[in-house]
Amino acid sequence: MKRKYSIFSIAKNAFKGHKDWPKMWRSPEPREFYDVIIIGGGGHGLGTAYYLAKEHGLKNIAVIEKGWLGGGNTGRNTTIIRSNYLWDDSAHLYEHSLKLWENLSTELNYNVMFSQRGVMNLAHNEHDIKEIKRRVSANNLNGIDSLWLSKEEIQKKVPIMNTDNLRYPVLGASYQPRGGTARHDAVAWGFAMRADEMGVDIIQNCEAHQIKTKNGKIEGVETSKGFIRANKVGVVASGHTGVLAETAGIRLPLQSKPLQALVSEPIKPIIDTVVMSSAVHAYVSQSDKGELVIGAGTDGYNSFTQRGGFDIIEETVRAMVELYPVFGKMKMLRQWGGIVDICPDASPIISKCDVEGLFFNCGWGTGGFKATPGSANVFAHTIAKNEAHQINSAFNLDRFASGKLVDEHGAAAVAH
Amino acid sequence: MLIIDCPYCGPRDQSEFSNGGEAHVKRPDGSAEIGDREWGEYVFIRANPKGIFYERWVHSHGCRKWFNCVRDTSTDEILKIYKIDEARPKLDSFKNNVKTPSGEPSLGSGNFTVKK
Numbered sequence: 060m061k062r063k064y065s066i067f068s069i070a071k072n073a074f075k076g077h078k079d080w081p082k083m084w085r086s087p088e089p090r091e092f093y094d095v096i097i098i099g100g101g102g103h104g105l106g107t108a109y110y111l112a113k114e115h116g117l118k119n120i121a122v123i124e125k126g127w128l129g130g131g132n133t134g135r136n137t138t139i140i141r142s143n144y145l146w147d148d149s150a151h152l153y154e155h156s157l158k159l160w161e162n163l164s165t166e167l168n169y170n171v172m173f174s175q176r177g178v179m180n181l182a183h184n185e186h187d188i189k190e191i192k193r194r195v196s197a198n199n200l201n202g203i204d205s206l207w208l209s210k211e212e213i214q215k216k217v218p219i220m221n222t223d224n225l226r227y228p229v230l231g232a233s234y235q236p237r238g239g240t241a242r243h244d245a246v247a248w249g250f251a252m253r254a255d256e257m258g259v260d261i262i263q264n265c266e267a268h269q270i271k272t273k274n275g276k277i278e279g280v281e282t283s284k285g286f287i288r289a290n291k292v293g294v295v296a297s298g299h300t301g302v303l304a305e306t307a308g309i310r311l312p313l314q315s316k317p318l319q320a321l322v323s324e325p326i327k328p329i330i331d332t333v334v335m336s337s338a339v340h341a342y343v344s345q346s347d348k349g350e351l352v353i354g355a356g357t358d359g360y361n362s363f364t365q366r367g368g369f370d371i372i373e374e375t376v377r378a379m380v381e382l383y384p385v386f387g388k389m390k391m392l393r394q395w396g397g398i399v400d401i402c403p404d405a406s407p408i409i410s411k412c413d414v415e416g417l418f419f420n421c422g423w424g425t426g427g428f429k430a431t432p433g434s435a436n437v438f439a440h441t442i443a444k445n446e447a448h449q450i451n452s453a454f455n456l457d458r459f460a461s462g463k464l465v466d467e468h469g470a471a472a473v474a475h
Numbered sequence: 476m477l478i479i480d481c482p483y484c485g486p487r488d489q490s491e492f493s494n495g496g497e498a499h500v501k502r503p504d505g506s507a508e509i510g511d512r513e514w515g516e517y518v519f520i521r522a523n524p525k526g527i528f529y530e531r532w533v534h535s536h537g538c539r540k541w542f543n544c545v546r547d548t549s550t551d552e553i554l555k556i557y558k559i560d561e562a563r564p565k566l567d568s569f570k571n572n573v574k575t576p577s578g579e580p581s582l583g584s585g586n587f588t589v590k591k
Contacts, residue, residue: 301523312519314496315548360494363525363549368476370490403519460515 061256064168083248084255089262092288093121095442096280098267098303099295100124101133102243103420103427105250105261106435107293107442112257114436115443120259121289122251123282125266129247132297135397136428137320137354139333139344141178141238143198143205144470148453149406150201155450156433157237163432169249171241172347178238179208179216181336183227190469191233198235208232217334225381227339240333240344240352246431270294270307270417277416291416293442298363298398300421309412311421312403312459316357317367317396318425321375323389325349334382337471341378350392353379357399357425367396399424404464405471409438409451418442419456426471480556483538495531497521498543499563525549527569531559545569 062081072080095111097104100122111117124130140160142153164171182188191207198205210222213232222229251261262284269281270292279288294300301313325348335342335354342354355375358368372394380387402408402422407430409420420438423430433450440448447455458464477489503509503517522528528548533541545555545564554569 299525302525305524310516310520311523312521314521314523315525360489360530360546361496361523361528361548362551364551366551368489370476370488459519460510460512462511462515 062252064170083252084261087260087262089121089123089260089265089282089284089287090119092119092279093260094119094289095121095291095293096287096289097122097293097295098270098280099131099297099300100128100247100251100261100263101131101295101297102129102246102250102431103133103297103423103434103438104293104295105129105247105254106432107295107420107438108259108261109250109254109257110436110439111443112254112259115439117443118258120254121262121287122254122259123262123265123267123280123287125264125283127263128251128261129244132397132399132427133243133247133431135318135320135395136243137342137344137352138240138243138346138428139178139238139335139342139354139426140173140241140429141235141333142203142429143178143180143194143233143235143238144467145194145197146465146467147201148465149467149470150198150203151450152407152433152437152454153430154201154203155436156430159432159436160241160429161237163241163246163249167249167253169245169252171245171249173239173241174347175237175239176344177216177234177236177332179213179232179234179332179334181213181229181334181338182231182233183229183336183338187338188230191231194470195233198233203235204237205233205235208234216332217330219329219383219385220334221382221384229382232334238333240346242347243428250435267296267303268306270303272307272414272417275414277414289416291418291442293418293420293438295420295438297421297423297427298400300400300419304419307414307417309414309417311408311419311456313400313408313422314361315363315398315400316360317362317364318357318399319355319367319371319375319394319396321353321355321372321394322346322392323351323353323386324392326351326389329385336378336382339378339382341375341382343379343383351386351389357401363398365396365398399427401425403459405467406465407434407454408456409434409441410447410455410457411441411445412456424471477551477553479532479544479553481534481537481540482542482556482558483540484534487534487537491534491536492532493535495533495541498529498531527554527566529563 437448
C-alpha cells in the first residue's frame, strides 16, 4: 500500500484523533530464501534495501535487525551532515550523499527534516588554520561549497561564542553553507517505509548469529529466527560488523569503541548553525525541540558497552563551557553511547570480499550519519553489480594490502 | 570509568592509563618473503572481539610501565592483569558470559549489561 503524506492527510487524521494512521511497514516472518539479505536495520542498511529495490529491480530482499529500526547508531549520532572532506575520493562520496540528502524528503515523500543551517569547523592554532584553509581549497576544487571565516565573521554568526578569552582562542573557521542536520529516526523510517512498499521484508528482533559460507560462496545467515538462505549478504552492522565477519572467518581492520553524545534541557533558539571543533573536542547544534545536541569523543579502548567513560563527557563539557560560557549553568538531560567501528585510515569500507556474494559496508567510525543515502546508494550498486561504483571504488578492502589508504583523520569530526 | 589495578602501583582510575590495543601480536617471520597482504594484516588488522580480549595498557600518568590485561569487552569487566613478561593466560580459564556472537540475549537490542 502506498502511504502518501501531505498537509491534507495530516488535517484529515487530526480530525480523527490520529487513530487511523496506517502502519508504516509490515512485520513479516522471514522466508526461507532471499536474493539479498541486509544485516542491520539502520539508515545505511534500510537505504541499501531501498536503492536495491528502486534502482536495481531486485524484489526478494530482507533487512534483518536484532532490535528495532534505527535503534543503533542511526538513533545515537549527532545528526550532522557535511561533505567538506580533504581527499577527492571522500569528497566525491560525501558530496554524492549530500546531493541525495537535498532531495531526500521529496524522494521519500517523508519529511527527514533536513536543515541546511551550515557547518563550521573551528581553528584554534596556527596548524589548524593551515590545515583548514588547505581543506577549504581542496573542497572548492572538487566543487564543494566551503569558505574560510575570519574571527569577526564567526562572532557575527555565533555571538554567544567566546573567541578570545580561552586557552585555545578561536582564530577562524571553515564554513560549509549547504551542511546541516536532519532528523535521524526519520531517515530510517522513510527508507523503511518506501522499501517495504516495494516488497522488501523488514524483520526486526531477528539477530544474525552466523554468516554461513561454503567453498568460498555465501550460503545464508543463521539468525535467532532460524537459518535463512541467500544469494548475497550485505553486512551493515556498524560496531558489530567485525564480530559478524569473524563468524565467516574474515578479519576486518576495524576496532569497535563507544562514542558518546549528550543533550541539554530544551531552551529557546540560541545557535542556528552547527559548530564543530576538533582541537578542543566540542561540537554542538540545536535541535528543533531546543535541546543542545553535543558530541563527545570515543573511549581510548575497545568496548561494546554502549556507555563510554565519564572522563570523555567531562572533557567535552569543559570545552563547551569555555567556548560558550553562557551554557555554564545549563542542565544536561541525557547521555548515551553507540559502538562505532573505526578503520585505521578513518575512512569507510564499502566493498566485496574473498567470499563470493558477501559484501561489507562498515568502518564509518565516528561520522557515518552524513553518508547515509550516499553510502546506501553505492553499496546497493556494489551488491547488485558485484563491483564497486566509481564513487566507492577507493573504499575497498584491498587498500589495506596495497597501502593506498584514504587518510581522513583531519576531516573526521572525532580524533581517533 | 574503569578502575585498573596497575601491577606496580595498585588500583587507579582508567584516565591515568593509555590503551595499547591487542596484546601478543607477533611480527611475522621471514619479512623478505611474505606478501603485501600478510604485511597488511600485520600492520592494520587487530582482534576486535565482543567478549574476552587480550590487551595492553600503559600507566602513562603513573609509573609509565606497560602491562597486559584480559577484559570482557561486552561488560568491560577486567578478568586478569599480568605483567608483560608473563605467559598469556589460557582462554578457557575465563568464564565467557557472551551468549551470541554479538554478545546479547537472543531477543532485544541495547546492551544487557546496561539494562541489568
